[in-house]
Amino acid sequence: MQTQLPVHESFFKRLGKDIVVNKYLYLLALPVMAYFIIFHYLPMYGIIIAFKDYAPRVGILGSPWADNCGLANFIKFCTGPYFWRVLKNTLLISFYDILFGFPAPVIFAILMNEIQTKYFKKVVQTITYMPHFISIMVVCSLVISFTGRDGLINDIIEFFGGTRNNLLSAPEYFRTIFVTSGVWQSIGWNSIIYLAALSAIDKEQYESATIDGAGKLRQIISITLPGLAPTIIIMLILRMGTVLSIGYEKIILLYNPNTYSTSDVISSFIYRNSFTGQQQFSYSAAVGLLNSIVNTLFIIATNAVSRRVSETSLW
Amino acid sequence: MFKKMSKGDIIFTVINTFVMTFMIVVCLYPILYVLFASFSDSNLLISYRGILLRPLGFNLGAYKKVIENQNIIIGYRNTLFYVALHTALALVLTIIGAFVLSRRKFMIKNIMMAMIAFTMIFGGGLIPTFIMMKSIGMYDNIFAIIIPGSISAYNLIVMRTSFAAIPVSLEESVKIDGGNDLHVLWNIVIPLSKAIIAVMILFYGVGMWNSWFNASIYLRNRNLYPLQLFLREILIGNSTDSMMTDSGSSSASDREAIAESIKYATIIVSTVPVLIIYPFLQKYFVSGIMIGAIKG
Numbered sequence: 001m002q003t004q005l006p007v008h009e010s011f012f013k014r015l016g017k018d019i020v021v022n023k024y025l026y027l028l029a030l031p032v033m034a035y036f037i038i039f040h041y042l043p044m045y046g047i048i049i050a051f052k053d054y055a056p057r058v059g060i061l062g063s064p065w066a067d068n069c070g071l072a073n074f075i076k077f078c079t080g081p082y083f084w085r086v087l088k089n090t091l092l093i094s095f096y097d098i099l100f101g102f103p104a105p106v107i108f109a110i111l112m113n114e115i116q117t118k119y120f121k122k123v124v125q126t127i128t129y130m131p132h133f134i135s136i137m138v139v140c141s142l143v144i145s146f147t148g149r150d151g152l153i154n155d156i157i158e159f160f161g162g163t164r165n166n167l168l169s170a171p172e173y174f175r176t177i178f179v180t181s182g183v184w185q186s187i188g189w190n191s192i193i194y195l196a197a198l199s200a201i202d203k204e205q206y207e208s209a210t211i212d213g214a215g216k217l218r219q220i221i222s223i224t225l226p227g228l229a230p231t232i233i234i235m236l237i238l239r240m241g242t243v244l245s246i247g248y249e250k251i252i253l254l255y256n257p258n259t260y261s262t263s264d265v266i267s268s269f270i271y272r273n274s275f276t277g278q279q280q281f282s283y284s285a286a287v288g289l290l291n292s293i294v295n296t297l298f299i300i301a302t303n304a305v306s307r308r309v310s311e312t313s314l315w
Numbered sequence: 316m317f318k319k320m321s322k323g324d325i326i327f328t329v330i331n332t333f334v335m336t337f338m339i340v341v342c343l344y345p346i347l348y349v350l351f352a353s354f355s356d357s358n359l360l361i362s363y364r365g366i367l368l369r370p371l372g373f374n375l376g377a378y379k380k381v382i383e384n385q386n387i388i389i390g391y392r393n394t395l396f397y398v399a400l401h402t403a404l405a406l407v408l409t410i411i412g413a414f415v416l417s418r419r420k421f422m423i424k425n426i427m428m429a430m431i432a433f434t435m436i437f438g439g440g441l442i443p444t445f446i447m448m449k450s451i452g453m454y455d456n457i458f459a460i461i462i463p464g465s466i467s468a469y470n471l472i473v474m475r476t477s478f479a480a481i482p483v484s485l486e487e488s489v490k491i492d493g494g495n496d497l498h499v500l501w502n503i504v505i506p507l508s509k510a511i512i513a514v515m516i517l518f519y520g521v522g523m524w525n526s527w528f529n530a531s532i533y534l535r536n537r538n539l540y541p542l543q544l545f546l547r548e549i550l551i552g553n554s555t556d557s558m559m560t561d562s563g564s565s566s567a568s569d570r571e572a573i574a575e576s577i578k579y580a581t582i583i584v585s586t587v588p589v590l591i592i593y594p595f596l597q598k599y600f601v602s603g604i605m606i607g608a609i610k611g
Binding site for chain 2: 028049108125187275
């Protein structure tokens with residue numbers, strides 16, 4: 001209808017016409033936009049407290065600007081004693097999570113795709129999706145229970161001649177426990193997207209490969225992996241964008257002061273400085289803003305690299 | 316067609332079956348362990364070491380304590396309420412958002428999409444969000460639990476892609492009969508999207524059932540706590556005292572034993588509803604996963 005509009009009409013004139021024509025669409029869009037403005041863009045406005053010395057009593061606008069042109073909170077964090085610790089822990093946990101957690105569902109999906117019995121495949125799917133639906137609270141309580149001194153994992157360690165140890169109070173095991181429980185919870189669920197991509201690969205390719213005498217492994221390397229590549233790249237871009245955002249939920253349920261040296265990440269540091277006793281809101285907001293900016297840059301950079309290298313990108 | 320399998324392929328199939336069986340055991344056993352432990356006799360359980368393959372004895376005492384517990388009852392009631400309201404709201408908002416964004420002749424579509432997609436890569440962060448929510452009266456308010464998260468940008472895009480795949484001719488036939496966009500949504504788009512809607516109900520519903528963090532920072536009134544916050548006290552905070560008011564006469568070791576069983580029974584009671592529902596919707600999961608990118 002309005003695709004052939006003359007160019008000289010102003011934006012607002014066209015908008016006015018569009019509102020008349022699509023009045024119901026604008027009506028429907030209203031609550032959606034309101035939601036995003038209130039629950040996403042209003043918090044972005046709140047970011048200015050990172051540049052202030054926020055005092056709840058006087059509110060955001062009444063609070064004075066922070067020293068050093070409002071950058072005092074950032075300087076305090078970057079020169080503070082915890083900067084390297086939380087940065088290192090965040091990057092290391094993220095690195096191990098990508099190293100083990102990223103390929104696991106890809107490999108799992110490829111192997112699952114090779115199951116010939118339909119019924120067995122369905123059982124494998126149903127059961128491996130299950131951990132995804134269990135709450136973080138329950139997963140953490142299972143982790144605490146199994147890694148405790150009397151827990152199942154220690155039973156196994158003792159059976160093989162080791163000594164019992166409360167694994168969650170030992171800093172050296174925290175990353176392993178965190179990453180392993182994460183892979184356990186997500187491997188089945190994350191394999192769905194790859195299974196979907198696998199089902200789109202042309203079956204004839206496999207048939208002709210079989211006729212040419214290619215074995216299963218050969219077929220996986222020459223047909224399955226190239227077919228999965230675009231999906232793998234997209235998922236990797238998305239994952240890279242969150243490299244500095246290890247969620248606080250699981251960390252704050254599992255860590256304790258004994259393991260802060262390996263377990264305290266940026267998000268848990270922010271949480272602790274705001275909600276447990278001390279209320280350093282401006283300082284925490286500054287740390288959070290640094291974190292978000294780096295995350296956003298990461299996702300833009302990965303996307304750019306990927307677009308150049310593989311012609312696959314998010315936007 | 317059924318050519319004899321080569322030796323390599325036979326080895327592959329055997330190893331693969333073994334790996335898959337291992338995956339089943341690893342994913343299933345922790346829950347089976349909890350299930351067995353919850354039905355076990357507390358004193359036998361606490362002195363037992365090693366892998367549990369069946370309940371030790373049979374005792375429903377832990378379950379009796381759990382379902383009689385006021386906190387669990389309050390938490391269950393609140394969680395059911397939050398799940399129902401949040402899911403309904405989320406579904407309505409996500410459907411209308413996806414609908415307007417899937418219309419081709421809607422001028423502000425691209426601006427709106429950019430505005431929504433931007434929230435996927437940048438956000439206010441925990442503290443500014445908390446402060447702003449508090450400033451608009453969300454503190455200790457159930458709407459702080461129900462409304463946030465009502466539109467996941469990811470779900471919105473998945474749904475928009477699904478709506479956009481509905482043939483234009485169907486929409487045109489409604490318009491020719493004098494219908495407007497609301498008729499298109501109600502009579503064409505929604506009836507044709509039952510699978511994706513079912514998946515979204517599951518995603519939003521389970522998400523709310525399992526969520527606890529917002530409740531932990533926004534709610535002060537214990538009568539508003541969702542189940543997961545009481546679980547935190549019982550499972551992580553090791554506080555089962557509220558369930559043992561009548562066991563004042565029992566010894567400390569008995570109490571410790573009962574506490575352990577209560578934890579396992581609590582896990583089962585809080586997790587089973589979700590575990591019963593998801594297998595029925597499993598075949599639709601793929602439609603709820605974003606395969607294409609957010610281009611366009």
